[in-house]
Amino acid sequence: MSPREVRELIRKEKITSPTSGMCRGHIQANLAIVPKDLAFDFLLFAQRNPKPCPILDVTDIGDPEPKIMAKGADLRFDVPKYRIYKYGELVDEVNNIEKYWRDDLVGFLIGCSFSFESAMLNASIPVRHIEENHNVPMYITNIDCTPAGKFCGKMVVSMRPIPYHLIPRAVQATSRFPQVHGAPIHIGDPSQIGIEDVNKPDFGDPSTIKEGEVPVFWACGVTPQSIAMTSKPELMITHSPGHMFICDPKDEDLAVL
Amino acid sequence: MSPREVRELIRKEKITSPTSGMCRGHIQANLAIVPKDLAFDFLLFAQRNPKPCPILDVTDIGDPEPKIMAKGADLRFDVPKYRIYKYGELVDEVNNIEKYWRDDLVGFLIGCSFSFESAMLNASIPVRHIEENHNVPMYITNIDCTPAGKFCGKMVVSMRPIPYHLIPRAVQATSRFPQVHGAPIHIGDPSQIGIEDVNKPDFGDPSTIKEGEVPVFWACGVTPQSIAMTSKPELMITHSPGHMFICDPKDEDLAVL
Structure with a gap:
């Protein structure tokens, strides 16, 4: 359709x-x-x-x-x-x-980020929440957005677990699409961006992170909802x-x- | 400095x-x-x-x-x-x-476009108006910008003559920089975008187009001045x-x- x-x-x-x-x-x-x-x-x-x-x-x-x-x-x-x-x-x-x-x-x-997920799949990079058929996990980080007038607040990110050897490819595949969040904003240790428990997302559902995989984080369009709350x-x-x-x-x- | x-x-x-x-x-x-x-x-x-x-x-x-x-x-x-x-x-x-x-x-x-000219020079693509030490030639085209509220008007473009064999490279080198006009908007025949005489720019100075070179046009940040006039x-x-x-x-x- x-x-x-x-x-x-x-x-x-x-x-x-x-x-x-x-x-x-x-x-x-x-x-x-x-x-x-x-x-x-x-x-x-x-x-x-x-x-x-x-x-x-x-x-x-x-x-x-x-x-x-x-x-x-x-x-x-x-x-x-x-x-x-x-x-x-x-x-x-x-x-x-x-x-x-x-x-x-x-x-x-x-x-x-649905847009760059097609690019990831085309580049043979697995997208866990699609495999597991649930909503992507999203987290409110400790990263301050640049304020403007009445709007300020923390950045929301989405997370996809990526096998070590595919991380550079995942950066390349998503960099082609700056209008849909582009390259990741963080790769690895969730606590570096203020995420206490990667298994407890603020929005969406948790994704399984397998042995040999790294959580990779992209800026997320749910950020305006966090901004609205702040x-x-x-x-x-x-x-x-x-x-x-x-x-x-x-x-x-x-x-x- | x-x-x-x-x-x-x-x-x-x-x-x-x-x-x-x-x-x-x-x-x-x-x-x-x-x-x-x-x-x-x-x-x-x-x-x-x-x-x-x-x-x-x-x-x-x-x-x-x-x-x-x-x-x-x-x-x-x-x-x-x-x-x-x-x-x-x-x-x-x-x-x-x-x-x-x-x-x-x-x-x-x-x-x-000064920003992507560095990228062009780094990629061994000649930039004529730098060679000839004059301002880049700019033209008001027949391409309508998408209007918004009170603002409307035609797009202004800048032109650089590029040897045939370097045109794909010029597209690649400038595509990396969407925040400074990015890829060309037109390659070849100036009349296709409403430019009557490529030797008579609306702003800046004319550049020499040599044998075996094609005029390549990029969107230009002088567009707001055309918009102001309209x-x-x-x-x-x-x-x-x-x-x-x-x-x-x-x-x-x-x-x-």
Whole structure:
């Protein structure tokens, strides 16, 4: 099925599950929506933190159509599950945001590591959470994002266990895709970036780390949710982790090389 | 001399010339300054047009210090020559912008092709305008930028003549640097992108195209000046073409690979 057809099923709430593996080869994106009064600060935050927040599309004020990534789509309905944050509190989780939508909202689509996972698989690098069929493990680190206006907070990372001999290849394969988090931000000892127990992720599910494998960490598009909790904006709407927006262009369209 | 030392001389107006070749290896940047009411639209314009407008730094409102690219620098004094555009008209060209500065201005530093020229030279690719010791030729094309809010207009490109056998290498060498315009946007026939006479650039000076060479075009950070002329914002301050802001980090810090 094409991205448009899958979005149609999501819009009708016939699909409300995580989107991992759907429309393989097509970009999936994280979502963050804020009121226009906060939009400059948020866009600036993303610009200053391109590893966790690489921007793929920004909607016009009050317009729910992300014209660059999916002409005709509607950000109010086309994500399977949304989270509503008010003043930093998660207050609701819903399948559409019709009742929360306002004429002053601006939507941001942010690159997602699902895109570079295709590149990893193509390069014969195993992706554990796909093998184990669960959500990728994500952690709030001790790494401060560069603040911008009202937004500040810690970087969220995702983790994939990689066999020693494939680590350079994993760096190469993901470096080609700076718009979907690019190269890892940390390789090895989780405590170096403030992760106490790699088996207890803050979001998603734990992945098995086998003998001879090293945990490798990439900046993660769930960072805006951590930022929402720290910065406490009046309103921020995001996707629910793993429940992404499916875009029309392909992952390879984002490769710089 | 270090970038800080050269900026010091520029600040004292002991240097007012084009900056090509200064502090080799360090990033040089295009400048655009707009009032905060236009800052979101401009940042969004840059985000939607990352080839001509790759953002390296954005100052806080009213603060002339670009903290990421040059701690302690002052965008009011540290560029050798500035252009003042009011409602799309070039109204002044000055060595500092003290009298035009306002508490509501936001400065944008935008990647410049000088950075990838070092990479080209390192890869043994000739750079004609350096050989001929003149400013790079720049052209207003027929390529529409993706509009954002109040900003729209045509893309400006720079041109370098490349021998046939080095064209793939030139694509590779510049692809590593998406934050300084990245890969070419056009190779060959200038008329395809609306350039009538490649010997009559809109900005800068013409470069000799020798037998066996092809004109290769890269998106150019002078695009905001074309945008200013088309979009007619109340105020936009830019550098004068070739008179760049010299940053502390090195070109290679921007390489994705």
